[in-house]
Amino acid sequence: MSIKNFGIGALSRETGCNIETIRYYERIGLIPEPPRSNGGHRSYSHDHLRLLAFIMRSRALGFSISEIRQLLSLIGNDKTCEQVQSVTVRHLKEINRKIEELTRLRSVLESAADKCAGGIATDCPVIDILYENA
Amino acid sequence: MSIKNFGIGALSRETGCNIETIRYYERIGLIPEPPRSNGGHRSYSHDHLRLLAFIMRSRALGFSISEIRQLLSLIGNDKTCEQVQSVTVRHLKEINRKIEELTRLRSVLESAADKCAGGIATDCPVIDILYENA
């Protein structure tokens, strides 16, 4: 499998990326169209596999498709690392923001759920919070 | 404004919920259709406002629309608090899971971004991680 090309199913299994997602990525231009067999089947090379694996790892790290486009466009530039860091730091800030928000939400909900401990009361503290005076 | 009805724009301003989102919620049955003026304009009561405020607070706390439907269906039941706690605890578990995941992602990215500190290298640690041997 080092030189030999392979089809979309094999690529899917190698990368963990759904077949339909692969075709979606091709449609939105994130990955290039591969050559086709005489029958019209896609024929992927090792480079395609590396690229898709890159994309899957980036998605796993939470980068959006737009950010991944940016990262891909940076590769090969002299300033790669500096600009990649910029994209990454921005992404990290977003992750921090989300963690803070979720931590805050957790705090509110835990506090309310604890007051539900009895389990029988007609007046429910969670509902009371959600039904704050309006 | 205690007895008087109001239009969708006023409801939007009072609740912070976008006009189009209000119509969307009505369309998906999350909120009831209000009565209309002779000209066809929606006419909302204070109860509508309270309900929508409930929904907006629930959304802010990260409950999905499906979960909000559940919460709304529980209101008025003798076992409200117990079942609300169940929905809430499930939601809390999901929040915990997301926090853990984001914390892990942050760790990976921070580690890689730190190695970018020089900013000039052609070989970029972030890109290297994403382009792990495939």
Added chain:
DNA sequence: GCTACAATCTGTAGTCGCTACAGGTACAAG
């Protein structure tokens, strides 16, 4: 009443990132 402007209506389509068919063709194994 008229005019001008803002508010509101319905219907449709799009965002993001997928995911799931339907109906047809290509490919591989026996």
Added chain:
DNA sequence: CTTGTACCTGTAGCGACTACAGATTGTAGC
């Protein structure tokens, strides 16, 4: 050749919205 699997294109849908376009209604000022 037959059978079963892989793959194709095109379309539509998911969740939670969001954004028009074109038309009608409502309000304020003259």
